[in-house]
Amino acid sequence: MPEIALLQDAVDIVRPLLGQGKVANYIPALAEVNPNKLAIAVTSIDGTTIGAGDYLEPFSIQSISKVFSLTMALNLYQEDEIWSRVGKEPSGHSFNSLVQVELERGKPRNPFINAGALVIADLLQARLSAPKHRMLDKVREISGNSSLCYDKVVAHSEYQASARNAAIAYLMKSFGNFNGDVNTVLKSYFHYCSMRMNCADLSRSMFYLANRGKTLAGKQLITPVQTRQLNALLATSGLYDGAGEFAYRVGMPGKSGVGGGIIAVIPGDMSICVWSPELDNNGNSLAGTAMLEHVCQQLGRSIF
């Protein structure tokens, strides 16, 4: 069980890394974040959450939302309905590449690259009458924080800059692997990404990944087998084109977002969230990864 002192150490030790990464700047709303933020929170298997640094300050969760989307899809669809439309393999390409989508005839490699997450968003849109509201309700529920909101400015701003994601969606549509209206689905997708949560919210939300599918409130969100499978996908594909390095250094299933957050879990043990806005070359939080590495080394814990 980690102590607060260990989390504080993690924050202090990585502080010299500030300045070595780059804040995501493709939309103004993200570019304006204070680059010096450092935060970590851990929710242990007993349900207690501790944190250090700016762990109560909300940030844009961005692609971390892809974990929530896939989880909702697992609740709405049979396994085959999902995996016939999106693969389970690491991509070997950058997160927003079209090359692979074209070569593999419209089937994205996994649900955590943009193409795959758009297919999942398309699935949600098809089965839910108000997917944005349902997503918000769900995340409020599993985090236990009923005040969570979308950041409409970020969502709008991303939509305005969405040409590449539109290209990906239309390309999949041309192969028959995207059914909804592209603009409608993109709007939902960017809302999911724009949610603002702090590290404590996120480590609590992801508790079910460490707890065989049961949330902090004791609800069985997905089955134990689905939880194991979801963790496996996060381990191989959760960190974009840096999944191998992350497994090598940190050794936990995880998911990053360009807002600088990363969630990670040690099944049966704890869920963790770190935040630091500066990103490395693969688009993953630079100091965030280092905090996770430090904690994992100090605890002598990893899945390997």
Place this chain on the structure above:
Amino acid sequence: MPEIALLQDAVDIVRPLLGQGKVANYIPALAEVNPNKLAIAVTSIDGTTIGAGDYLEPFSIQSISKVFSLTMALNLYQEDEIWSRVGKEPSGHSFNSLVQVELERGKPRNPFINAGALVIADLLQARLSAPKHRMLDKVREISGNSSLCYDKVVAHSEYQASARNAAIAYLMKSFGNFNGDVNTVLKSYFHYCSMRMNCADLSRSMFYLANRGKTLAGKQLITPVQTRQLNALLATSGLYDGAGEFAYRVGMPGKSGVGGGIIAVIPGDMSICVWSPELDNNGNSLAGTAMLEHVCQQLGRSIF
């Protein structure tokens, strides 16, 4: 701790899958194997080995040898000397692709695709006076079986059919990432691949991966940190372009070979080897994967 009955069940349950895969046939020596072989062996953390099916019958370990090669390289080189020349990321391409090697200017994605294993073989060749003998000695030592041998017919046959691997080696040489004589290194590489071992030999050999780097005989082969890192690489890149599916279904770090063998480990718990010559579309043993899946489900064990 698995019982022999569980292993026998695994063998029996997957038998109906025989006939659904394809034996590797690019060289006659491999094509001639009896396709109906099924075998499994487990070495538990207490050091005992049990098996079922044809687990005492030797087969061609092929790419499983890449685990041994990388382990030897870790003994001979500093971390940086290795990872500056080969990456740690899943490839997203088939195991013998040149496309990625060209696009990424001669640096292979990971040490378990052919290109990466050739770089590792090049590293071994540069530091060892008789790499083939040293490899054989090492594997005899860690398996505890001093009668292990290369299959010279297989090694020669692979060398005769080595045009694509030669192309990969020359392409890396053109980028300055291959130093030795291509033919010499290829000969060593194919010898490593041609080693004949049975499932018991292999599960015993891989015991160090489950045992924080210590072999069955109690020798610290690599450090606990290196062991964790090696397992992480196996989890993300050990099954060619089927690593995600394997993690999803089996949930263990593993390495497959086109001879139909797969080794897998649950760190702190056990090392396993399965064998069945017919391969799936990704080149991994079809029934072998199913045996691992069965065992993992029955034991309720995985790393996730």
Place this chain on the structure above:
Amino acid sequence: MPEIALLQDAVDIVRPLLGQGKVANYIPALAEVNPNKLAIAVTSIDGTTIGAGDYLEPFSIQSISKVFSLTMALNLYQEDEIWSRVGKEPSGHSFNSLVQVELERGKPRNPFINAGALVIADLLQARLSAPKHRMLDKVREISGNSSLCYDKVVAHSEYQASARNAAIAYLMKSFGNFNGDVNTVLKSYFHYCSMRMNCADLSRSMFYLANRGKTLAGKQLITPVQTRQLNALLATSGLYDGAGEFAYRVGMPGKSGVGGGIIAVIPGDMSICVWSPELDNNGNSLAGTAMLEHVCQQLGRSIF
């Protein structure tokens, strides 16, 4: 100067090829065409037009319209304004590939693949208040046929099936190489493609390519140098991924459309149009190419 008998021979000689190609079927309006049509028309440098087969029957000109679009762009823009946004090289990929557009950061290889033609359509949209009307006026003028029309059913049908072209346009937009509203430009683009013309109309329209830029009516549409350049682009990139084979067999600059039409010119000598709806593997009219080959051999004329 070709005689009508030669043209009739061409039609007769290629008739046995009917049935060997495939009519474009991605939209119903094209799929319904009679596959057995064969037509050829030649406009000689003296201004006379002769024809054989179904040369007075109109068909969907499809990508042949890309010659008209580029010509209009040359009238509206400085050279640099065009060639900074689209290249002049053969693509080496199929006509609707996104791979190259992504790898070359949004700049299409040439104005005759879909991506390039969409950039040209974007240029026209930016400078013309009613591009569809202006295009129609222009083609009516240079063909001398004031009754030419768009086929609204075809245009609408293509727009409904335009996901891949939308993907290409959005991808270019993501790289800053597409300025207009994607749907608006697509609608114009599909109108241009939907024009119905017969072989006589088309050979007359393309007369300026054989006549140093002057139309049949004696108007200098583009300069002699521009004409030479346009012919050069047609020779290297006008036949999709079959430009080399076409040059080898036919030896004229040309442009094909999936409606089965092909226009070709021998500068200083004649413009030709052939039509036969069945396409070869590269999407070029199979019997149409053979008619051109026959005429070129019989006349002993080519640009080489």
Place this chain on the structure above:
Amino acid sequence: MPEIALLQDAVDIVRPLLGQGKVANYIPALAEVNPNKLAIAVTSIDGTTIGAGDYLEPFSIQSISKVFSLTMALNLYQEDEIWSRVGKEPSGHSFNSLVQVELERGKPRNPFINAGALVIADLLQARLSAPKHRMLDKVREISGNSSLCYDKVVAHSEYQASARNAAIAYLMKSFGNFNGDVNTVLKSYFHYCSMRMNCADLSRSMFYLANRGKTLAGKQLITPVQTRQLNALLATSGLYDGAGEFAYRVGMPGKSGVGGGIIAVIPGDMSICVWSPELDNNGNSLAGTAMLEHVCQQLGRSIF
């Protein structure tokens, strides 16, 4: 018919471009050439040769030799034997790319990229007992210069740096499209490339391309149809990935070499050779292209 004054003008006018390109430096023997050389020679259809600048100074013909190789192959093989093994299409990739060779399963796009020229060299090796001697004899014969030689230092130096070409050859061998011993064929190939000729020699040698297949000495080297086809291939694929730009600016079939030479022809009219060692980004002589452009504009001649 061009006058000497025109050629002298061409040399003078392009002199300011010196310094804007880069001499090929991958082997010392090429890097040491004086970068300020400028030369042009023209052989008119009447058989007279005139020149300006350093047109009597020999240089390394490099890839221009690919025209001679293909011509010899046309003498030794049926059409199908050649074109079943190498394509006729522009590549859309750089001259020494492996990507396309892998994607297209070992069949090079055309005989003028390295992969294609290696297949042609493999064909020559299979049918000729002493291909290097036969090539030298042939080029001496058609140039009328019996003192031409290979530059053994260049040939050896290229062979020492041949890893990428070896990779290409082995890759084709892995697909069954390369029969000879790789090293033996590479040695022949580099000898062909190492031939030293001056602009006068080269324009005389290429006279058959302008003269319906007949050499200066009146020998029918290839048929008129083959000549037309060869010119067509040169027009679409002779300038690496700059064929479109070359056609646009110069408007002649041509072939370049990294030694800075370019040959070009106007069928029925003249063959030309220019030389200037500095290359543009596509590997074609920068000032050489400009000289051809000037001559073509001044004469008002091109194939378009």
